[in-house]
Amino acid sequence: MLLAIDNGNTNVKFALVDAEGTIVQRWRIATDAKRTADEYAVWLDRLLEMEGHSRSAVTAVVIASVVPRALHNLQELAQKYFKVDALIGGRAPVEWGIALKVDEPKALGADRAVNAIAAQALEPGDKIVISFGTATTFDHIGADGAYLGGSIATGVSLSLDALYNAAAMLPRIAIEPPPGTSVIGRDTVSQMQIGIYWGYVSMIEGMIARMKAEIARPVKVIATGGLAPLFQRHADLFDRIEPDLTLKGIALLYANRDQGS
Known part of the structure; x- marks a missing residue:
């Protein structure tokens, strides 16, 4: 399964996504740039266990982040505890794939870019x-x-x-x-x-x-x-x-x- 991470200014949201693209579980924790990969792992392990899942079920991690200072620890979480390199939204191989027709x-x-991608699939x-x-x-x-x-x-x-x-x-x-x-x-x-x-x-x-x-x-x-x-x-x-x-x-x-x- 995919672990999708939305690293926002107020909360970091995590979701387990199955092979069909369905979100099967979702959790959130307050954003804290100082929170370590180990702290994320302890918290996630307990939640995964409560919902009948395990870390080994996660085969990929994708992060969309608007908090650069928090990104490193989330990448370390993926490497250390899920044994994968996190893919970062907007960077190959998960580039936006849509035209951004703005001056900058x-x-x-990242949240606004992925919202655009999801909206296009819906309507x-x-x-x-x-x-x-x-x-x-x-x-x-x-x-x-x-x-x-x-x-x-x-x-x-x-x-x-x-x-x-x-x-x-x-x-x-x-x-x-x-x-x-x-x-x-x-x-x-x-x-x-x-x-x-x-x-x-x-x-x-x-x-x-x-x-x-x-x-x-x-x-x-x-x-x-x-x-x-x-x-x-x-x-x-x-x-x-x-x-x-x-x-x-x-x-x-x-x-x-x-x-x-």
Whole structure:
């Protein structure tokens, strides 16, 4: 089986992928550039055992990383404990295989590239991919699968942290929709909930509308990330939600490695 690793800014996500490309197990751990290969191995060994798997079942490791300082220890994990050399997304033999039609293609985050690959496999035509993570990103994927650009906004959790850390009298609150649909709160907590939730809904709606107007062709909206269902619950924003979009893109990188992609 393939071990797909999505090394993100907030979490490192691991997935076991079978020969048919199906994700059979997934786990996550907080990103820490200082976490050693040995620590990853102890943690993964226990999880593999709990789900009835063993290290020997893993025959390949592919990593998509946006945290360069954490990459070495993940590569060491593959070499020391899985006895394979990890393949790195964007480098031969798992190059992106899609056109990156932007001014600085080398600066594009690996997560956004693999999201584009997965989105192209899911939907024909033009796509807008919205990813809710440390940042909230909006990406345009062309009908031919090319990455055509996008935008980056502050992530929801970062916005809440900024409010809490910078304003002495504001409490720390959970990310959740406020009760009802009113956007006029009567107390501090409800006002914060309204500002974050409906403020982000308005931003998402506005960005989708502007991108659709600029693309000027039929387009599907695909969302990924843990907060996507929360925003979809009270506002019909997306055509589909794909929680494993990034991991699926990593699996496709490996599956297409012999096709010159």
